[in-house]
Amino acid sequence: MSAIQTALGLVFQPTVLVTIFLSALFGLVVGAIPGLTATMAIALLVPVTFFMDPVPAVGAMVTCSAMAIFAGDIPGTLLRIPGTPASAAYTDEAYMMTRNGEGEIALGANLLFSVIGGLFGTVVLILSAPVLAEIALRFSSFEYFWLALLGLTCAVFIGTGSPVKGLVSLFIGLFVSTIGLNNPAGVPRFTFGNVELTGGVNFIAAMIGLFAVSEVFRFVISPRIQAGPQAVMGNLFRGWGRMMVQYWPQQLRGNVLGTIIGTLPGAGADIAAWVSYAVSKKMSRTPEKFGKGHVEGIIESTSSNNSALAGAWVPALVFGIPGDSITAVVIGVLYLKNMNPGPTIFLNNPQYIYAVFIIFILANLVMLPLGWAAIKGARTILRIPREILMPCILMFCIVGAFAINNSAFGVAVMLVFGVLGFMMEENDIPVAPCILGIVLGPTLEENFVTSMIKSDGSYLAFFERPIAGGLGVATLLVWLSPLLIMALRSRRVAFPGKG
Amino acid sequence: MRINDAITGAVLLAFAIGMFAYARTLPAIPGQEYGAAVFPMLIAMGLAGCGILMIASGCRHWQGAVAWNDWARTHHAWVRLAVVLALILAYILAAPILGFVPMSLVILLVFLLMMGVRWWIAAAVAVAATILIQQTFVGLLRVPLPLGLLGP
Numbered sequence: 001m002s003a004i005q006t007a008l009g010l011v012f013q014p015t016v017l018v019t020i021f022l023s024a025l026f027g028l029v030v031g032a033i034p035g036l037t038a039t040m041a042i043a044l045l046v047p048v049t050f051f052m053d054p055v056p057a058v059g060a061m062v063t064c065s066a067m068a069i070f071a072g073d074i075p076g077t078l079l080r081i082p083g084t085p086a087s088a089a090y091t092d093e094a095y096m097m098t099r100n101g102e103g104e105i106a107l108g109a110n111l112l113f114s115v116i117g118g119l120f121g122t123v124v125l126i127l128s129a130p131v132l133a134e135i136a137l138r139f140s141s142f143e144y145f146w147l148a149l150l151g152l153t154c155a156v157f158i159g160t161g162s163p164v165k166g167l168v169s170l171f172i173g174l175f176v177s178t179i180g181l182n183n184p185a186g187v188p189r190f191t192f193g194n195v196e197l198t199g200g201v202n203f204i205a206a207m208i209g210l211f212a213v214s215e216v217f218r219f220v221i222s223p224r225i226q227a228g229p230q231a232v233m234g235n236l237f238r239g240w241g242r243m244m245v246q247y248w249p250q251q252l253r254g255n256v257l258g259t260i261i262g263t264l265p266g267a268g269a270d271i272a273a274w275v276s277y278a279v280s281k282k283m284s285r286t287p288e289k290f291g292k293g294h295v296e297g298i299i300e301s302t303s304s305n306n307s308a309l310a311g312a313w314v315p316a317l318v319f320g321i322p323g324d325s326i327t328a329v330v331i332g333v334l335y336l337k338n339m340n341p342g343p344t345i346f347l348n349n350p351q352y353i354y355a356v357f358i359i360f361i362l363a364n365l366v367m368l369p370l371g372w373a374a375i376k377g378a379r380t381i382l383r384i385p386r387e388i389l390m391p392c393i394l395m396f397c398i399v400g401a402f403a404i405n406n407s408a409f410g411v412a413v414m415l416v417f418g419v420l421g422f423m424m425e426e427n428d429i430p431v432a433p434c435i436l437g438i439v440l441g442p443t444l445e446e447n448f449v450t451s452m453i454k455s456d457g458s459y460l461a462f463f464e465r466p467i468a469g470g471l472g473v474a475t476l477l478v479w480l481s482p483l484l485i486m487a488l489r490s491r492r493v494a495f496p497g498k499g
Numbered sequence: 500m501r502i503n504d505a506i507t508g509a510v511l512l513a514f515a516i517g518m519f520a521y522a523r524t525l526p527a528i529p530g531q532e533y534g535a536a537v538f539p540m541l542i543a544m545g546l547a548g549c550g551i552l553m554i555a556s557g558c559r560h561w562q563g564a565v566a567w568n569d570w571a572r573t574h575h576a577w578v579r580l581a582v583v584l585a586l587i588l589a590y591i592l593a594a595p596i597l598g599f600v601p602m603s604l605v606i607l608l609v610f611l612l613m614m615g616v617r618w619w620i621a622a623a624v625a626v627a628a629t630i631l632i633q634q635t636f637v638g639l640l641r642v643p644l645p646l647g648l649l650g651p
Contacts, residue, residue, distance in 0.1 A: 051641070164549055164552045164556070167545065167549050168507075168511060168546070168549045171542055172546075174542045178539050183538070184535070185526075185534045185535040189522075189525060189535060190521065213587075217580060220576070220579040220614075221570040222576065387611070387615065388611065388614075388616060388624055391606070391607050391614070391628075392628045394583070394587075394610065395603055395607055395628060395629075398587065398590050398606075399636055399642075402594075403636055403644075406642065406643055408590070408595060411590060412591050415584070419584075427501055427507060444538075445538040448537075448538065449533050449534075452533040453531065453532075457532060
């Protein structure tokens with residue numbers, strides 16, 4: 001009980017509450033502007049949280065990401081341009097509703113079910129994390145090796161269109177993580193005598209480059225003409241009661257599926273929304289209405305993407321394995337704050353865990369009034385001229401990358417990764433596996449080398465413990481899945497009657 | 500600007516070979532088989548595998564080494580891209596000497612004017628953003644941004 005009281009004391013402080021409020025506003029604005037993603041909001045926020053205490057830092061990131069995922073629905077509904085990739089699944093549907101004059105119902109549903117989805121995911125997080133932590137206490141390097149590998153595997157095979165390009169991105173990230181002295185043997189690797197490189201490549205600078213600077217580059221090559229959106233005039237709360245009653249199965253299914261997908265290491269809110277939209281259409285009694293401005297699929301997938309956000313924190317807090325690129329960054333920050341994620345934090349510093357839970361609940365509750373205000377102010381937010389915004393973002397990136405170590409080296413890292421991220425996106429190589437590789441690389445290597453030394457070089461030892469064996473088989477199955485799918489397809493082609 | 504997968508694959512393959520060769524030179528810990536070299540060598544092998552797969556798929560869909568999409572045909576886009584790169588480079592090289600405030604003003608002004616913002620709006624935004632960033636990072640977060648010309 002006392003830990004919960006301590007946690008309440010940690011959260012309910014003026015500075016923490018103001019931080020949460022400001023980052024909520026920041027998340028809403030960044031999420032609502034097309035082209036600026038939730039991950040970019042986090043990338044811009046991290047240099048600021050870097051200098052805060054652990055609790056406000058985590059509070060800022062949790063709130064900002066939740067708001068940005070919701071706010072991505074606003075331009076999707078009004079302009080047919082998703083604000084963040086997590087909204088892309090149902091953008092067409094929501095825009096059709098706007099064209100049918102039902103924009104306020106679509107946005108109202110987005111707001112209501114985002115809040116409920118977020119709270120559902122939070123409840124699952126609160127209930128499951130401590131239980132899983134008990135189990136995780138018995139984990140050895142074998143289990144952690146497989147968990148890290150499973151996370152990276154899912155990121156490559158589930159999160160991307162082409163597994164080969166996903167793997168390229170992952171290997172680049174893993175290579176970057178090997179630079180410097182931070183390895184089990186303490187040998188300088190790939191430093192070529194450069195003193196700055198011995199400290200390794202800072203993942204915050206890399207992330208600012210990959211997710212924010214690359215976006216600035218993309219903007220300058222093709223500044224899009226901004227369309228002026230319609231203001232939302234109607235009553236946002238219209239039909240909330242009816243939708244809750246009529247669509248409760250869809251909502252529940254979205255919440256459950258979203259939380260599960262979020263919990264999967266390597267898959268996050270984007271994928272949750274796509275899967276849930278597809279499931280909703282398949283299970284619907286009126287699938288013919290989908291794509292013509294029907295609220296059913298929107299409810300299911302908007303519930304899903306917000307619950308996935310909280311679900312992604314389960315593996316992040318319990319095992320230190322990120323569920324998506326946002327939690328990957330959060331984990332990096334937690335390490336910097338000496339709040340190392342993993343089962344031991346539940347024993348040694350439970351107040352921090354409770355503080356995270358409280359912040360999750362607060363963030364989702366504060367979404368209701370702030371989200372309402374953001375929808376009402378959407379016209380103004382969407383009219384912020386991009387040609388003024390982007391230079392300011394670039395300057396902010398530069399200062400953020402500089403601030404981490406107070407050296408221009410951080411800016412150089414940011415520049416390199418900005419160009420790299422730009423080139424990767426131009427060639428359809430996804431960026432998210434790269435940042436996961438940078439963050440998880442050291443964990444993967446450490447547990448791999450430790451396990452190899454323990455088992456005296458026998459690979460069989462990786463499958464000897466029951467949980468490690470299960471995780472190992474699961475990982476291998478995901479690896480083999482493209483081959484299995486190909487085999488199934490060719491069978492179908494060979495025997496068309498049996499498909 | 501889409502580079503053909505075969506070209507990207509070849510670059511990755513070459514990089515992986517270099518990485519493997521370098522990793523082999525890393526010192527081993529006496530008496531232990533698994534030292535600093537194992538992990539980079541595994542990564543290099545994985546990257547080489549991807550490179551070979553990409554070469555294979557690129558050769559099957561060969562349409563020239565580089566496919567230029569719309570933006571890459573206009574020299575405006577290239578100029579703007581070069582200017583932004585130059586601005587970041589300028590910060591890296593000149594900020595320690597000139598300081599944050601002058602560099603920030605210059606970068607913001609050049610970028611804003613390049614995007615066609617009217618000069619008085621550009622000037623106002625540059626000054627306001629510089630003050631805001633300076634106040635947040637130096638005042639609130641106590642980051643010692645380079646003082647340069649404004650320093651003692």
